[in-house]
Amino acid sequence: MAKNITFIVTKDCQLACKYCYLVGKNEKEQMSWETAKAAIDYILSHEDEFREESVIWDFIGGEPFMEIDLIDKICDYLKTEMFRRNHHWFNSYRFSFSTNGINYHTPKVQEFIKKNISHLSIGITIDGTERKHDLNRIYKQSNPDGSEHGSYRDVVRNIPLWLEQFPGGATKVTISSPDIPYIKESVLHLYSLGIHEVNINCVFEDVWQEGDDKLFEDQLMQLADAIIDGGYYTDYACSFYSENIGKPLDPELENQNWCGAGKMLAVDAAGMFYPCTRFAGYSLREKKPLIIGNVRDGIDKNKLRPFLTLDRMTQSPDKCKTCEVASGCAWCQGENYDAAATSTVYQRATAICLMHKARVRANNYYWNKLYRKLELEGQREQYEKNKREVKPVDC
Amino acid sequence: MLQYLVILLDDTSTSYCHYGVNKKERRLISLDHLRQGIRFGMVENLMIQFVYPDYALPQEYLDVIDTIDHSNIKPMAVLDNDTDIVVLNSWDYDASKLKDAVVVLRTGWKQLNENHGMLKDLLAVVQRLNVVITDVERMTDSDREQYKTVLASLGKEVEQLYVDGKSPQFNLLTDRMMLTAMNNCNAGDTTITLAPNGKFYTCPAFYYEEESNSVGDLDSGLDIKNKQLYRLDHAPICRKCDAWQCRRCTWLNRKTTLEVNTPSHEQCVAAHLERNASRDLMLSLRSKGTFLPDKEEIKELTYLDPFEIATQWK
Numbered sequence A: 001m002a003k004n005i006t007f008i009v010t011k012d013c014q015l016a017c018k019y020c021y022l023v024g025k026n027e028k029e030q031m032s033w034e035t036a037k038a039a040i041d042y043i044l045s046h047e048d049e050f051r052e053e054s055v056i057w058d059f060i061g062g063e064p065f066m067e068i069d070l071i072d073k074i075c076d077y078l079k080t081e082m083f084r085r086n087h088h089w090f091n092s093y094r095f096s097f098s099t100n101g102i103n104y105h106t107p108k109v110q111e112f113i114k115k116n117i118s119h120l121s122i123g124i125t126i127d128g129t130e131r132k133h134d135l136n137r138i139y140k141q142s143n144p145d146g147s148e149h150g151s152y153r154d155v156v157r158n159i160p161l162w163l164e165q166f167p168g169g170a171t172k173v174t175i176s177s178p179d180i181p182y183i184k185e186s187v188l189h190l191y192s193l194g195i196h197e198v199n200i201n202c203v204f205e206d207v208w209q210e211g212d213d214k215l216f217e218d219q220l221m222q223l224a225d226a227i228i229d230g231g232y233y234t235d236y237a238c239s240f241y242s243e244n245i246g247k248p249l250d251p252e253l254e255n256q257n258w259c260g261a262g263k264m265l266a267v268d269a270a271g272m273f274y275p276c277t278r279f280a281g282y283s284l285r286e287k288k289p290l291i292i293g294n295v296r297d298g299i300d301k302n303k304l305r306p307f308l309t310l311d312r313m314t315q316s317p318d319k320c321k322t323c324e325v326a327s328g329c330a331w332c333q334g335e336n337y338d339a340a341a342t343s344t345v346y347q348r349a350t351a352i353c354l355m356h357k358a359r360v361r362a363n364n365y366y367w368n369k370l371y372r373k374l375e376l377e378g379q380r381e382q383y384e385k386n387k388r389e390v391k392p393v394d395c
Numbered sequence B: 001m002l003q004y005l006v007i008l009l010d011d012t013s014t015s016y017c018h019y020g021v022n023k024k025e026r027r028l029i030s031l032d033h034l035r036q037g038i039r040f041g042m043v044e045n046l047m048i049q050f051v052y053p054d055y056a057l058p059q060e061y062l063d064v065i066d067t068i069d070h071s072n073i074k075p076m077a078v079l080d081n082d083t084d085i086v087v088l089n090s091w092d093y094d095a096s097k098l099k100d101a102v103v104v105l106r107t108g109w110k111q112l113n114e115n116h117g118m119l120k121d122l123l124a125v126v127q128r129l130n131v132v133i134t135d136v137e138r139m140t141d142s143d144r145e146q147y148k149t150v151l152a153s154l155g156k157e158v159e160q161l162y163v164d165g166k167s168p169q170f171n172l173l174t175d176r177m178m179l180t181a182m183n184n185c186n187a188g189d190t191t192i193t194l195a196p197n198g199k200f201y202t203c204p205a206f207y208y209e210e211e212s213n214s215v216g217d218l219d220s221g222l223d224i225k226n227k228q229l230y231r232l233d234h235a236p237i238c239r240k241c242d243a244w245q246c247r248r249c250t251w252l253n254r255k256t257t258l259e260v261n262t263p264s265h266e267q268c269v270a271a272h273l274e275r276n277a278s279r280d281l282m283l284s285l286r287s288k289g290t291f292l293p294d295k296e297e298i299k300e301l302t303y304l305d306p307f308e309i310a311t312q313w314k
Ligand code: SF4
Pocket: A319, A320, A321, A323, A324, A325, A326, A329, A350, A352, A353, A354, A356, A357
């Protein structure tokens, strides 16, 4: 299992996406080199507390590539230090980025990519068609005539370069209430751009309107028809459809927590440690940041204990304990904390309930339709052998 | 299910547990709130425990208190015949005044380490002694090593008292032998506190430390959000544990791990050292003859912190 360590290098971004959950985004909080170095020194000198086989050094923002100089310095230092200390993560590491893609082609970012390509994963966020993308993903600065300045064109021109450098490149799409009508066209558009893996999830926040679940189900059925009738299922994937969702869960054997908070570690510009970035002040609406230590004093292990002992049943309301379609119904520990009635990570938020149920129905439709088609064509066995596994999307 | 109502009669009412009293100004609960609190206890069928400050209350308060069956928790300074539990906040006490009393001794770890030799005389006279280590969450590894020695030596004293025909109850060493299941503080589950401001708290500690975190008031009633988290079955570490004598202090939990249902490493290790010392005491008493024949032996454990067996991710 890999340890995920996230540097929140900046809270700034060129865009002001309408759905961005980062309520406290700002231009001031950039990580200093001293803080980054102190975090690395702490982590690498406590090897016995970080026993995971490998590590993913994750860089997020805001927009991480706005801090490419710092990131380059951090990555160089990480490589040198892991080697110098003969750390068990040397050669078992990846650098991972989620970017808006705008600066992808710039010389500094390209130089960085070339230097680290064998240890690099980069995901570019693109929401779908131009219309759909520019509905949300707009620049902070409007056009001279005052209209909104969408970012689609600046992102899409970098997609070919990205796919050339990362042929398996996957993109992540987040669905909120206004996005539902565009789901089908967006996924098909992303496929047409050459992106073979589209990971989608619904936001965990309580944003849903009455009737959204019906609309959602309808979109997913239309998309299912398009994927199956268009034959995309052979080498394109969409994380909405999975054979493992929508089943009851055993209260004892399938009692694991969903989300990885606590297994992960995030550090921000002030040098504070969090169980995941969602617990940092800039992403919380209602609650105080949940700090588990800092680069100077290290991690307070007592504050990790609740995360490391969290299980599904203890945090779930009764309806989820007996739910017949519970598998694949996700939660985000940070959103649970933010939405809870008291200051706790032990109250599961279920704003997603009807959306999950709608997804399960559409998913059943998808597999019934697909397998019938494959059977009629005598292709089922072949398909099952070569099936593309899509990782479940956590958050 | 709720069973007990603790009523703090004054802002300076003595602590009888882990928390400290950080309010210095005397402020009595209003007579009105006192009456309403008693009424609440009566209609909810709760056993009421009054907690007293270190000065004499006005007669009108005593009259109201007397309208209901109750028990009294008082600091040593106002000890009288009407005291059910007496609290010692220092080691400067006169054991001869505590004959057959139920005593809570609140002490820092350092003082306990220095003075534990005095407990022999106290245990010889009292009916029951609860020692509360008020800074248990700050004990270090070496403190805990030392605590083991202190418990072993106290175990010898208790053993001798038993041999002499006395049977003092002592929370650190005899409770675990007598119990057959968890017996924790249960604040927020079976016990609730009414503070002098007319509001409810799960325990007095929350009134002193997080006053805004009340769980209802006399006018609108009790409203404990996420009430299930105060129950043992919603405490992933504790429900796997057999240190049955442990306070399982939800306030210390909140303070150290930010969650009321999750204990700190320090609390667990201290409780396990007590549990293990009880085991030694029980074995030793049994080697001398029949002792608690209907009770099971306390098993030997390989850990001092049940977190090790409760964690999801190894
Ligand atoms: S949130 Fe709804 S769909 Fe998900 S497990 Fe709970 S009851 Fe089932």
